Amino acid sequence: MAKGLLNKNNNNKLSELGKAETKTMNAYCEDYKSFLDRAKTEREFAHEAQKYLEENGFKPLDAADKLKPGDRVYTINRGKGVLAAVIGREDITEGVSIVGAHIDSPRLDLKPNPLYEDGHFAYFKTHYYGGIKKYQWTTVPLSLHGVATLEDGTQIKISIGEKDGDPTFMVTDLLPHLAKDQMQKKLSEAIPGESLNIILGNAEFSGDIKDDETKEKVKYNILNLLHDKYDIREEDFISSEIEAVPAYKAKDLGFDRSMVAAYGHDDRVCAFGAMRAVAALKRPAYTAVCLLVDKEEIGSVGNTGMRSRYFENTMAKIVDKRVEDYSDLKLRETISNSVCLSADVCAAFDPGFPDTVEKNNIPVINGGIGVMKYSGSGGKSGASDANAELMAKLRKIFNDADVKWQIAELGKVDGGGGGTIAGFVANLDIEVVDVGVPLLSMHSPYETAGKLDIYMAYKAYKAFFER
Ligand code: MN
Ligand code: MN
Numbered sequence: 208m209a210k211g212l213l214n215k216n217n218n219n220k221l222s223e224l225g226k227a228e229t230k231t232m233n234a235y236c237e238d239y240k241s242f243l244d245r246a247k248t249e250r251e252f253a254h255e256a257q258k259y260l261e262e263n264g265f266k267p268l269d270a271a272d273k274l275k276p277g278d279r280v281y282t283i284n285r286g287k288g289v290l291a292a293v294i295g296r297e298d299i300t301e302g303v304s305i306v307g308a309h310i311d312s313p314r315l316d317l318k319p320n321p322l323y324e325d326g327h328f329a330y331f332k333t334h335y336y337g338g339i340k341k342y343q344w345t346t347v348p349l350s351l352h353g354v355a356t357l358e359d360g361t362q363i364k365i366s367i368g369e370k371d372g373d374p375t376f377m378v379t380d381l382l383p384h385l386a387k388d389q390m391q392k393k394l395s396e397a398i399p400g401e402s403l404n405i406i407l408g409n410a411e412f413s414g415d416i417k418d419d420e421t422k423e424k425v426k427y428n429i430l431n432l433l434h435d436k437y438d439i440r441e442e443d444f445i446s447s448e449i450e451a452v453p454a455y456k457a458k459d460l461g462f463d464r465s466m467v468a469a470y471g472h473d474d475r476v477c478a479f480g481a482m483r484a485v486a487a488l489k490r491p492a493y494t495a496v497c498l499l500v501d502k503e504e505i506g507s508v509g510n511t512g513m514r515s516r517y518f519e520n521t522m523a524k525i526v527d528k529r530v531e532d533y534s535d536l537k538l539r540e541t542i543s544n545s546v547c548l549s550a551d552v553c554a555a556f557d558p559g560f561p562d563t564v565e566k567n568n569i570p571v572i573n574g575g576i577g578v579m580k581y582s583g584s585g586g587k588s589g590a591s592d593a594n595a596e597l598m599a600k601l602r603k604i605f606n607d608a609d610v611k612w613q614i615a616e617l618g619k620v621d622g623g624g625g626g627t628i629a630g631f632v633a634n635l636d637i638e639v640v641d642v643g644v645p646l647l648s649m650h651s652p653y654e655t656a657g658k659l660d661i662y663m664a665y666k667a668y669k670a671f672f673e674r
Pocket of ligand 2: 504650
């Protein structure tokens with residue numbers, strides 16, 4: 208009788224990991240949790256990644272002359288993206304190995320003119336960023352992160368609400384006693400976007416209001432406090448990027464500590480794995496590229512998103528430093544011979560919502576990293592459907608390296624859908640497939656991932672880089 212006829216993937220278990228590797232997994236997850244607490248926005252992630260890369264021997268790309276196998280270089284894209292590379296032994300025009308993840312997450316952004324007073328409260332008006340269920344973002348402790356850039360270019364970093372002793376911030380909600388009408392509304396309409404206003408204070412300014420005529424003393428008090436703490440004025444908000452994010456710390460989830468609950472697993476869980484994997488390499492055959500981009504949650508737009516020419520321009524610099532006679536053809540060959548894992552999270556099976564998925568093609572928590580051949584919605588619309596040839600190569604890489612993996616599809620046919628950076632990578636004439644960590648409660652203020660899957664992201668990306 209023939210053996211090995213059955214596909215054993217989508218059947219992995221946490222208990223199958225040996226003792227030594229379980230220890231490695233747990234240590235990796237501790238590092239991940241503390242990194243998450245320090246990197247709650249794309250700017251903070253890029254900053255922390257730069258520190259990590261420098262500690263691990265990476266040098267600024269622009270400072271490098273000619274590149275040789277084993278060289279480690281990085282660039283930062285406008286403080287919000289990262290490209291880190293370890294130069295391979297092969298001719299670079301044979302292509303590079305890319306693991307691309309995004310480091311932006313859904314949140315509440317401050318509007319350009321955010322500060323106002325109403326009913327003796329001071330508030331920030333917000334414009335939510337990414338696909339959120341708005342009702343989830345009320346009565347959640349929020350912290351504020353970002354930068355204010357002054358007219359002379361001075362940049363002031365803002366991070367408040369994370370440390371013990373810091374104040375917290377919040378969007379209020381209506382008490383159930385008076386919510387008779389609200390409770391009849393659809394979930395999508397019960398909390399309108401314009402009601403996501405962050406409460407800042409209630410105390411009046413007690414001194415003399417000298418320079419401005421205003422009756423809004425609570426707002427004026429907040430402006431004074433902001434001026435004392437950050438040396439900023441109301442007009443400076445116009446050149447600021449301040450994000451309100453959940454103030455929760457990343458924590459083990461459950462008595463058995465088999466999962467991690469955190470804000471922003473999507474997609475820092477894959478970005479962290481990609482960063483750790485590229486740094487673990489010595490002299491790979493193919494040049495390894497860890498690409499961390501911004502703006503995925505709003506369509507990969509802008510010059511820090513995947514649709515920007517940043518990737519091609521940076522590759523041009525790398526190719527120029529790696530080959531004898533640079534030409535556009537050599538750059539084009541390098542790009543079109545490249546292979547990419549679009550490292551992004553996928554939806555895991557949630558027993559609370561079994562009817563939204565199809566059980567043979569949904570990944571489970573702690574079943575290994577999810578390989579998603581296609582995403583899209585309503586008949587694969589908008590999907591980058593990975594080629595069977597690439598899927599075959601990937602199976603071999605993962606099986607040979609003992610990576611626990613499972614197949615993933617984004618829910619039921621006609622059930623909804625979504626996309627990743629994969630489609631934009633594919634547009635560059637690159638072989639690409641989505642490979643990422645399955646999550647529960649994706650895009651909520653507190654998402655859940657399994658420890659086996661968090662660790663397998665690293666192991667999978669490293670095995671791919673070492674192809
Ligand atoms: Mn994502
Ligand atoms: Mn997302």
